């Protein structure tokens with residue numbers, strides 16, 4: 001008896017130890033990464049850096065147009081994806097089935113989520129730039145980013161819908177609301193936090209992407225704010241890539257860290273907004 | 288038809304003579320969840336006016352009956368039925384090709400209060416949205432509904448606040464008020480006082496009795512004293528069957544069956 005108790009205790013200690021080590025690895029990596037970006041990047045950052053255009057392939061000047069380009073592309077992508085995500089998740093929700101089309105749709109979303117981002121880039125290059133002959137265009141880039149955001153946004157919205165207690169639907173139905181009215185008055189308002197968090201998480205991911213937009217939407221230099229849909233922009237990730245390629249130059253390296261810090265801050269603020277939205281708009285459960 | 292009656296009774300009711308006698312009629316009605324038979328061969332006739340109390344032990348299918356009367360169970364997975372129900376003289380399936388009509392005429396308040404996470408005012412208008420009402424008419428309906436559920440005095444100054452901030456008893460009365468603005472011909476109440484305090488509970492009882500003078504109210508209750516106070520008609524259900532039914536005076540007298548007597552006095556049933 002005593003023997004087995006001791007073994008049990010040892011096992012438990014080992015397990016607790018393992019948990020601590022994995023936590024340490026995760027948190028440590030994160031802190032190390034963010035910490036080094038912060039330490040190395042903070043020196044480059046000034047109001048000038050944020051608000052002036054880059055010069056000399058980024059070696060001097062700031063990153064104003066890169067920030068603008070990134071924000072423009074992801075916000076337009078979000079504007080494209082939100083209606084689509086709401087439609088898709090409503091459709092899936094209304095089907096209310098784990099088989100047939102509903103199942104196929106859900107699996108497609110997961111599959112879409114797993115596609116490597118460079119594949120999207122190549123697809124965009126072949127389909128839009130070569131076949132449709134759009135040329136390098138930020139709008140095409142936004143469309144590609146929208147497709148990449150679709151699974152996250154849709155799944156988050158759908159899960160918020162599924163989490164609404166059935167009793168709300170029954171109460172609405174008992175008041176004589178049609179299925180469409182129930183969707184509009186109950187399902188949509190109560191899954192609003194899912195739509196917001198889903199699109200913010202999607203935004204946070206999309207703003208850091210390089211591969212899908214590199215060939216189709218961005219140019220490395222000589223761009224400003226675009227005046228039409230079919231102009232290239234420059235974005236933070238592609239700019240960082242370009243600076244990293246000149247890393248032998250200390251000034252370029254410094255600016256690369258600075259741009260990285262700004263990018264991380266943007267991603268972080270989207271994540272923070274998502275958290276806020278979740279706590280603020282989340283459905284209060286019935287008492 | 289007098290104007291007062293007009294507001295409570297809808298047109299198709301007057302054209303059908305059968306309706307005058309029974310608001311709801313179940314013939315050999317059975318209900319199932321999957322293969323489990325919950326209710327078997329129930330025959331019931333509920334009068335056009337008055338309060339009918341359904342009493343019986345827990346899990347005997349009282350809620351299931353209510354949930355079929357307005358076809359809420361239609362949307363419940365693996366729920367099915369056999370037999371017929373007539374609601375206000377029409378078959379509850381073929382007579383109501385548009386289920387929302389049935390649900391507007393047969394109002395329902397569930398066992399658990401459930402308000403929508405929006406303002407009190409918007410909660411009240413939830414069922415009226417489809418109809419084109421002017422701002423004035425909408426305000427009037429809200430006021431009338433809240434008054435009839437004796438909630439107006441408590442909330443009239445804060446109609447725009449969120450309904451889920453109300454107390455449970457207030458929420459339950461809001462659910463009732465929300466159902467009443469639709470002016471139903473039949474009202475189904477599933478233990479409306481189960482989760483609330485004695486004072487609110489008395490207020491609801493009074494309301495139910497006054498409603499019983501105009502429409503048919505079907506109320507499930509576990510509270511025998513309550514059934515005794517407010518019912519005109521009592522149906523005792525046990526194990527999915529109607530054991531006995533009759534006017535209150537009969538059911539609470541010494542002439543009722545032995546089983547009913549045991550349940551009423553000891554709240555216990557051996558079937």
Ligand SMILES: Nc1ncnc2c1ncn2[C@@H]1O[C@H](COP(=O)(O)OP(=O)(O)OP(=O)(O)O)[C@@H](O)[C@H]1O
Nearest residue numbers: 320321325343344345346347348349350351352363
């Ligand atoms: N959705 C469902 N799926 C399967 N079985 C169900 C479902 N809803 C209810 N039941 C079963 O049907 C039976 C009757 O349930 P019902 O809710 O009608 O009882 P009740 O008489 O209202 O009980 P109570 O007085 O406790 O509310 C119960 O045994 C219950 O377990």
Ligand SMILES: [Mg+2]
Nearest residue numbers: 349350398477
């Ligand atoms: Mg019940």
